[in-house]
Amino acid sequence: MTEGVSTAHHAHHELGFWRKYIFATDHKVIGIQYGLTGLFFMLFGFGLVLLMRWQLAYPEQALPLLGRLFRPDNPSLPGGIMVPEFYNSLGAMHGTIMVFLAVVPVAFAAFGNYIIPLQIGAPDMAFPRINMASYWFYFVGGVIMLGSFFLPGGAANSGWTSYPPLANIATVGQTAWILGMVALITSSLLGAVNFIATVLQLRAKGMTFMRMPVFVWAELATAFLLLLAFPPLEAAGVLQLMDRVAGTSFFMPQGLVVSGQPVQATGGGSVLLWQHLFWFLGHPEVYVLILPAMGIVAEIVANNTRKPLWGYRSIVYSILFITFMSFIVWAHHMYLTGMGTAISAFFQATTMIISIPSIVILTSLVISLWGGAIRFNTPMLFALAFLPMFGIGGLTGLPLGLSAADVHLHDTYYVIGHFHYVVAPGTIFALFAGIYYWFPKITGRKMSEFLGHLHFWPSLLFMNFVFFPMLIQGLAGVNRRLYDGGLQYAHAQDVLILNKVMSHSAFALALVQLPFIINLLWSLKFGKRVNENPWEATTLEWAAPSPPIPHGNFETIPQVYRSSYEYSVPGAPKDFTPQFQP
Amino acid sequence: MEIPYTTEARPDTGLYNGKFGIWLFLASEVMLFGGLFSAYVFLRNGASDWHAWHEAAELNISLATFNTAVLIASSVTMVMSWASLKMNQFGRYRMYLALTVLCGLIFLVVKYFEYSAKFHHQHYPSTNTFLAIYFTMTGLHGIHVLAGMVVNTYFLGPGAKMWRTEPLRLTNRLEISGLYWHFVDLVWIFLFPVLYLL
């Protein structure tokens, strides 16, 4: 060991390519791996939905351009025209990929890995090798999910919720889905253990809990959600795997008849059981998607209003309260399963209660703007747009939480509009904000403001043109899973035209992501060089050089002397007083 | 730069990283088995003829009781193995750890005979919902036993070399491995009455 210490520092500079970039244990490299892989999957998942949107706007017409690639005997797209099974696959995989392979990895794992150790003043994560394993489990899960498209019958096509009995009798892609989910759950379990241990064990001297940035609090809470909510889904996955492979009937009711044929199964199971186990994860998962986003937005709002965050403690306690409550609201997804009034009253009450802390956080962030000298740079624009967009997403959720209103709205496009407002112009805008904000820390260069504006304004516009019409269609009663977008239904005729509006907006939305991709690549090489604290921010990550030192981050671990957002302190020499300044 | 508190406890939490990490992992394991127990309770409450299924399965209670005793014994040897390291008795550490692995092996061999007897009598997971949950829960538990045996065998062989360089760290590692092993024992303590006796 004594020999080890003297050579350890030296050895770090001689890590080969594989140890440095592929099987890396440095939290920053792993964060970037997560980020790039997650962004790839986000683009891929977006691509899947573009195919769906073509089918919805122009049902059973050949895809333009791309369609010519497919022969008439292609099983999914004969002659470029989509078959219903393939449409279902796209829907199921869009949801799965966006939630488990894109947004969670970027919001929780990528930002968390890169930023948390820097913000709490740690040299690395608590368990670097487990961290590496976490990324590679995620990678394997992603490969299984992508590979499942090439299986006979295609990828999973029973919705991202995989409800039995449909999922039980689905093609082999569903089995791949379960195996992929097991890998992803393992990955998030390892990540969650690591994050919690890091935040509690590796905080720098002086970094008390109430001095931690909101982002760290948000990630800590998220890690607890992943740690405790995911395992029941793993249990459910094991049960479904048994159903599919060993012929058990955990989720198969007695006497099930499919297409006129009795299903060969002993029966005695319950489809409700799956829904309970799935939504026990599924609802906390919603907060896994939104809490890191709130954390990112809080950092950027405080920095660009140049004043302390309003209600720091309220925000922190709200995050903790959300985490706790999110475990006992899940059955509001199941009002229409024949649930009795007493139990649905319970879940209605908890659902209404959990909206309170979300509103407290949002209100605190809005009040933080009051009287600030706001800098409208690109990260701040995205963060500002997050506030009303998440607001719409949250408020449209309230009718869904009331069982009487849910009778009408359940499984309509209204639901799709609601949660996409939360996740797309909500969380994904926050992720963009985070990328623009922390890019200088990762590369030492700023991203182009011009391209940033070119990315932001049209994105904001088209996001709303994609998702707002969904709310209208949903109120008209259009079901969310229709292959033809409602063409055959009399009640959908008045709102059919909106399908074209949404689809063309979605194509335009894809187009205006180009400035972002160009900006990301261009700024890597030609972005304006900046010092280690270009935003004049107060939190600890800006004490490290840009990029931070491999395996260790800081020249010397800083000590923390004050709370996280001391902007414009009266009498201070500058309008920001960093946490590490005595 | 070294990561702090890998071996020494952090003063304000009183824990070293690994110990806190394993408790977090075990918390998640509680929820994993909790999901299965929840499924058991749910299915049993909704079933019309659970008792008939249970009777028809003809589970061997004496073998399961024996296995319970074996697993409890392995927990004692595990904790003794860790205590031996604490008391600087490396030889006894190896003996106790070897006994722990042996107990795990006996448990799995008994389980193998139980499973074969079931298959011999045409009792498969697909036969009825009781057998389905019986095979799923004991199977998942068996995988956990196997994983613990792999880890402990490692500490019996190559992993034990650390005693010469970093004795404190090896002791910590064994404590962590022990916590996992006791947890697996604990799960069985609940599985035994739930599946065999009730």
Added chain:
Amino acid sequence: MDAHHHAEAVRKHVWVYVAVFLALLVLTALTVTARSMNFGLALAVSVALLIATVKGSLVAGYFMHLVGEKRLVYIVLAITAIFLLALLVLPVLNLHDGLVGTGTGPWSP
């Protein structure tokens, strides 16, 4: 606490481990015996789960050293216990409060 002192404390623990081991064996015998008494279902479940909980507490408390563990571990386990309770109880409550089923279960013929 120096290393030598610690070793002394561990030596005393060894007797505790042996005592817990014996208690666990006795309780195992007890729970098997209780089964042959042919209690009603409710009583049988209560007795079996009570004994299992005592056994589990002994393992967790002494083998896993949860007695005298740090506060942080207690907090994590307390949170887990609450969520576990929700996971075990709420689905069954739903089962017994369904519009389509009564106590015998919604899917029984």
